[in-house]
Amino acid sequence: MKVLVIGSGGREHALAWKAAQDESVEHVFVAPGNAGTSMEDKVSNIPLDINKFESIKNFCKNKNIELVIIGPEKPLVDGLSDYLEENGIKSFGPSKYASQLEGSKTFSKNFFIKHGIPTAQYASFSNFYDAVSHLKKIEYPTVVKADGLASGKGVIICENRSDAEKALKSMFKEKAFGRAGRRVVIEDFLEGEEASFIAVVSKDKVLPLVTSQDHKPVGEGDVGLNTGGMGAYSPAPIVSEELNKKIMDEVMYPTINGLIKEGHPYLGFLYAGLMIKDNEIKVLEFNCRFGDPETQPIMIRLKSSLVELCLSAINDNLDAHNIDWSNKHSCGVVIASDGYPEAYESNKEVLFDSNDDPEAKLFHAGTKLQDDKVVTSGGRVFCATALGTDLKEAQEKAYNLVKKVDFDGAFYRKDIGFKGIK
Ligand code: AMP
Ligand code: GLY
Numbered sequence: 001m002k003v004l005v006i007g008s009g010g011r012e013h014a015l016a017w018k019a020a021q022d023e024s025v026e027h028v029f030v031a032p033g034n035a036g037t038s039m040e041d042k043v044s045n046i047p048l049d050i051n052k053f054e055s056i057k058n059f060c061k062n063k064n065i066e067l068v069i070i071g072p073e074k075p076l077v078d079g080l081s082d083y084l085e086e087n088g089i090k091s092f093g094p095s096k097y098a099s100q101l102e103g104s105k106t107f108s109k110n111f112f113i114k115h116g117i118p119t120a121q122y123a124s125f126s127n128f129y130d131a132v133s134h135l136k137k138i139e140y141p142t143v144v145k146a147d148g149l150a151s152g153k154g155v156i157i158c159e160n161r162s163d164a165e166k167a168l169k170s171m172f173k174e175k176a177f178g179r180a181g182r183r184v185v186i187e188d189f190l191e192g193e194e195a196s197f198i199a200v201v202s203k204d205k206v207l208p209l210v211t212s213q214d215h216k217p218v219g220e221g222d223v224g225l226n227t228g229g230m231g232a233y234s235p236a237p238i239v240s241e242e243l244n245k246k247i248m249d250e251v252m253y254p255t256i257n258g259l260i261k262e263g264h265p266y267l268g269f270l271y272a273g274l275m276i277k278d279n280e281i282k283v284l285e286f287n288c289r290f291g292d293p294e295t296q297p298i299m300i301r302l303k304s305s306l307v308e309l310c311l312s313a314i315n316d317n318l319d320a321h322n323i324d325w326s327n328k329h330s331c332g333v334v335i336a337s338d339g340y341p342e343a344y345e346s347n348k349e350v351l352f353d354s355n356d357d358p359e360a361k362l363f364h365a366g367t368k369l370q371d372d373k374v375v376t377s378g379g380r381v382f383c384a385t386a387l388g389t390d391l392k393e394a395q396e397k398a399y400n401l402v403k404k405v406d407f408d409g410a411f412y413r414k415d416i417g418f419k420g421i422k
Contacts, residue, residue, distance in 0.1 A: 002063055003307060005030045005037075006050050006080070007071030010334070010365035010383040011292035014299040015069055016043050017363070018306040025307055029063065031056065035374045036364025036382075050075050053083045060089045067092065069310060070268075073149055076288050077103035081268070092310040094288045097264040101255075101286040105147045105185040108286055115258035117251055119283045122187035128172035131184055135161050135168075141189040146171050148180030152216065152228045153341060157189065192277030194284070195238045197247050198291060198298070202313035203265040206252045210301055210325050211239040212294040213419060218341060220415045227341040228380060231416030233331040233391055234297045238276065238419075247274065250281055267313060296363045296385040297330035297394075328359075331394040332385035333402050333416045337366070338409035340379035345409060350374040350381075353404035360386035360401040376407055391420045 003025055005016045013036045020028045020042040030037040033045030048055050051074075060068060068084055070076055070093035079096035093099075100107040105124075112119040124147070125131035135142075144167040146154030154177045158164035164186070171181035199208040213236035214229040215222060239247070251272055259266050271287035271294075290298075299306070304324035312321040337344035347370070355362060363385055366378015384401035388394030395417040402412055 001066045001307070002026055003028045004046075004056075004060060004065045004068045005071060006056070006068065006075055008032050008034050009071065009292050010363045010380065011290055011295040012071040013037050013363040013365070014296045014385075015071060015290070015306065016040065017361070018299045018302060019069070022305045022307045029059075029065070031059070034364045034377070035367035035369045036362070038369060050080075051078070053080055056080070057084065057087050057089065060084070066090060067307060067310060069093070071289065073099070073102050073287065073289050076268075077149060090311075090314055092268055092314060094266050094268040094270075095264055097262075098259055098266045099288040102288040103149060104183075105145050105285070106183055109185060109187070111258060112283060115254050117254050117258075117283055118281055120188040120190050122185050124183060124185050126183045128168060131168050131172070131186065132165055134186060135164050138186070139188075140164070143187050143189050144168060144171070145185040145187065146177040146181040147183035147185060148177070150177045150180045152226055153177075154180055155226065190275040190277070190282055190284070192275045193238055195236060195274050195276055196291060196294060197239065197251070197272045197274060198294060199252060199270050200309060200313050200318065201256055201266045201268065201270045202316055202318045203267070204256060204260060205318040206248065206256060206270075207318050207321065207323065208244065208248070208252075209298055209323070210234050211236040211244075212291070212298055213238065214291060214294055215413060215416055215419070218413075220413050225341050227336075229291065229293045229334065230336070230413045231331070231333045231383070232291070232294045232297050233329065233394065233417040233420050234294070234301055235329065236420060243276065243279065243281075246279070246281060247272070251283055255286070292365075293332050293334055293380075293383045296332040296383045300330050300361060300385050300387055301326045301328065326387060328387040328389060329391040329394045330385060330387050331391060331398040331417045332363070332383045333398045333412055334365075334380050335382040335384065335402060335405060335410050335412045336380050337376055337378070338411055344379050346375070346377050348376045348407040348409060350376060350405060350407040355401055355404055357386065357397055357400065359388070360384070360397050362401055362405065381407070381410070391417050395421070
């Protein structure tokens with residue numbers, strides 16, 4: 001069978017790498033992919049524009065693609081999954097309606113309230129002056145969020161009213177997040193420890209993946225600007241078995257049952273970003289896709305087939321599906337371009353030392369091939385990922401792999417996994 005993976009990041013490299021290991025898979029195409037996916041066995045890149053749904057459909061029909069795995073949020077929010085389904089092509093990813101859980105903070109907050117899912121108090125505004133006048137009525141710190149997609153960067157924690165007013169100005173007036181900031185959510189600041197919970201969902205069935213935790217801020221000790229994620233590890237000790245059950249009962253089931261009630265059952269990866277304090281859970285956000293970089297340390301622990309997992313969900317057989325995981329721990333360290341998450345330079349040639357550790361894998365993200373050389377093409381460039389008997393060993397192996405990669409302006413956090421070790 002032939003599989004198409006949509007996207008070009010580290011997440012998509014890990015998904016394509018894993019899908020290609022399946023004996024039943026003849027070939028994996030990645031649209032558009034990166035230098036890493038183009039160098040994998042049984043994998044090749046296809047230069048399709050992932051915003052042009054018709055060309056994706058035509059490619060699938062011509063090549064007889066039997067499964068499309070959609071990695072990033074943008075095509076999901078734009079309705080790629082619905083479009084492929086209407087054209088008789090099996091795809092793994094939620095509908096346009098369900099993807100609003102990530103695509104609009106106003107939609108998701110309204111949805112949480114409607115279906116009794118615990119979350120911070122909030123108000124939503126499409127007008128600067130109403131939003132500013134709301135600032136008089138609330139306590140600080142507060143959180144100002146662009147409503148639409150902003151690559152994990154549209155959330156501003158404001159210590160006081162003046163900061164909050166600046167945040168509103170940047171969104172409404174200066175259009176710092178473009179169309180994503182035409183509507184804004186202002187919500188209560190929550191204290192606690194964050195955890196991510198990622199599951200495969202098919203209608204009324206939820207199969208949680210192994211736990212994981214990312215490090216969003218750019219600086220060591222979790223300080224500085226938020227990024228898409230600077231590294232991740234699995235398992236995450238914060239999600240105990242008891243908490244796991246609570247998350248399923250209070251968050252996952254109410255969400256998927258709420259979507260069924262609204263006539264739009266969910267299919268795909270569902271990612272809940274949670275704040276936990278004294279065993280109380282509140283949902284910060286939903287993502288309608290797998291996490292990046294969480295996918296990389298999770299895929300390296302997956303022993304059974306990714307493709308069969310996706311097909312079980314599509315064919316409504318998730319109940320009967322067993323996932324086989326490695327008991328080992330994993331850690332993935334992102335290597336980024338100097339300046340990220342703000343402006344950075346690209347087209348830097350990458351030099352590699354050979355990696356002889358079979359339990360370590362370098363996933364590419366922002367890379368491309370130019371005259372047979374690998375050059376940088378994005379903010380997050382690689383995710384060096386490794387398995388170990390414990391998190392400390394996984395971390396050591398991941399950092400050994402980091403040292404085998406070099407390019408002008410490369411930087412990485414030196415403490416990925418610290419939250420799981422302390
Ligand atoms: P989000 O994209 O909504 O998950 O927000 C990105 C990050 O901002 C989260 O991972 C949290 O670290 C932080 N954050 C978002 N909402 C809140 C909140 N209500 N209280 C405290 N921190 C928040
Ligand atoms: N690592 C966080 C995300 O994928 O949104």
